[in-house]
Amino acid sequence: MNDDFTGCLLVWCGFLNSWVNGIPVKYNLGPSLSSRVDQRAGDRARSTSDSAQVNISRMLGQQAERVMALGEWEERWQQDRIGFHQPTVHRMLEKNLDKVLNGRTGVRFFFPLCGKAIDMKWLADQGHSVVGVEISEKGIQQFFEENNMTFSEEPVPEIPGAKVFRNPEKNISLYQCDLFQFSSSIAGRFGAIWDRGSLVAINPKDREKYAALIVSLMDNDCRYLLDTFLYNPDQYRGPPFFVPDEQVRSLFGSSCNVELLQSVDALTDRQRDWGLDSFMENIHLITLKNSSATK
Ligand code: SAH
Numbered sequence: 001m002n003d004d005f006t007g008c009l010l011v012w013c014g015f016l017n018s019w020v021n022g023i024p025v026k027y028n029l030g031p032s033l034s035s036r037v038d039q040r041a042g043d044r045a046r047s048t049s050d051s052a053q054v055n056i057s058r059m060l061g062q063q064a065e066r067v068m069a070l071g072e073w074e075e076r077w078q079q080d081r082i083g084f085h086q087p088t089v090h091r092m093l094e095k096n097l098d099k100v101l102n103g104r105t106g107v108r109f110f111f112p113l114c115g116k117a118i119d120m121k122w123l124a125d126q127g128h129s130v131v132g133v134e135i136s137e138k139g140i141q142q143f144f145e146e147n148n149m150t151f152s153e154e155p156v157p158e159i160p161g162a163k164v165f166r167n168p169e170k171n172i173s174l175y176q177c178d179l180f181q182f183s184s185s186i187a188g189r190f191g192a193i194w195d196r197g198s199l200v201a202i203n204p205k206d207r208e209k210y211a212a213l214i215v216s217l218m219d220n221d222c223r224y225l226l227d228t229f230l231y232n233p234d235q236y237r238g239p240p241f242f243v244p245d246e247q248v249r250s251l252f253g254s255s256c257n258v259e260l261l262q263s264v265d266a267l268t269d270r271q272r273d274w275g276l277d278s279f280m281e282n283i284h285l286i287t288l289k290n291s292s293a294t295k
Contacts, residue, residue, distance in 0.1 A: 018022055020274050060204070062233035067203050068169045070135050070178060077136040079192050083270065084197050085115055089122045092227055092283045093194055096261055099285055100192050100223045110190035112179055113198035116143035117129055120172060123151075123194075129171035131187045133179045140165050140174045180209065189219040200240035207243075209260060211251035215288075224256075224286040229266070236274040245282060250287050259285045 076082055093100075101107060107128045111120055114132030116139050124130050134140050145150040150168045156162040162177035175182060179202070193214065202210050218224060227242040249258050266281035 005011065008205070022182075053246075056246055056261065058221065059233050059242060059244070060247065063204050063238055065205070066199075066237055067205070068239060072139075073277070074136050077138045081227070082115070082139075084201075086118065088118065090117070090119055090194075090227075092262065092264075092281070093119050093196070093225065096225055096283060096285070099261065100194075100225050103222060104191065104221075107191040108188070108219075110193045111198075112195055112214065113201055114143075114174060115139050117196065117197070118147075119194060120174075121147045121149075121170070124170040124172050128192075130173070131190070132172075133182050134174060134176060135178060137176045140176055143174065150156040153239055156186065178212065180206070183213070184217055188218055189222070191219050191222055193218070193222065193224040193226075195225065199226060200229055200238075200243055204241055207247070207251055215252070215255050218287060218288055220291045222288060222291070225261075226284040226286055228282045228284065229273070230282060231276050231279045235276050236271075245284075248284055256286045256288055261285050 001105060020248065050270065057188065109120075109123050109128050109130045111117060111132035114120060114134045115136075116134075117132075120130045120132060120143065132140075141151075142165060149172070150172060151167050152164045153163055153165050155176060156164050156246060158179045159175075159177050162181065164173055164175050167172045173187065175186070179198075195214070199207070199210060213284060214224065228245075228248060229240050230244060231242055235240045245260060252258050260282060262283040264281050265279070267279040269277065271279040
């Protein structure tokens with residue numbers, strides 16, 4: 001094989017690899033071509049996947065130390081800087097709801113970092129029950145008020161300072177507390193989880209702790225729908241943070257099956273304003289290994 005052809009093959013393998021991983025090729029900043037062409041054939045595949053790995057680690061490193069304090073989220077709510085809120089049901093939830101329900105009715109849904117997502121009312125209207133966790137009391141109250149629902153307010157004995165806001169007719173309970181204080185001893189386990197703006201919003205250093213908590217909240221038949229974003233973290237510091245598929249698999253893969261359901265180009269003017277020129281949205285379906293949810 002001549003060097004030109006070998007080079008082309010390596011570039012193409014890198015392209016394929018980076019797209020298989022769901023990351024646009026222009027962000028796969030591997031070693032230069034000249035340093036690659038003299039490698040022996042047996043080293044090539046390994047080298048390509050090693051360089052993709054190195055690149056993903058480097059990209060993750062960009063945001064690894066980024067911290068959003070809870071007070072900063074509250075400040076956003078107080079100042080109405082809540083660009084993450086969508087006025088309509090999330091298209092990925094709508095599109096993949098059948099896969100989440102898997103024929104079940106009256107499912108207990110968990111919404112980590114729920115904000116005032118309209119999706120909660122949409123599911124409750126279909127007869128499902130909803131438990132959410134959100135640090136901002138303003139966000140929770142706005143959810144009920146904007147959806148014309150009355151609500152009760154009670155302390156949560158297990159979590160000092162926390163409150164739970166409920167609408168019993170619709171079966172919606174929203175806990176106002178830090179997610180990391182929440183556990184299955186408070187509201188049991190769930191049959192479904194809709195994770196939009198949650199794994200991508202918590203501080204990157206907390207991802208392992210987050211995955212362990214989420215898995216501990218999954219009932220045996222739980223179907224967990226996870227929304228993640230892929231973009232170049234050199235261009236924007238988040239949130240939402242960059243969460244590559246490799247990390248989704250490494251966070252959940254030991255106890256769960258992880259299936260990539262959909263990958264769509266989600267670039268809009270909002271992301272262009274952040275400085276991004278590429279923004280992919282990926283949806284994963286996660287189920288416990290050997291659970292009834294996979295059948
Ligand atoms: N899922 C919602 C909101 C996403 S934005 C939606 O789709 O619209 C992230 C939300 O999480 C914000 O409302 C923020 O106030 C809240 N939040 C951030 N960190 C939190 C934490 N550790 N515990 C509870 N809520 C948190």
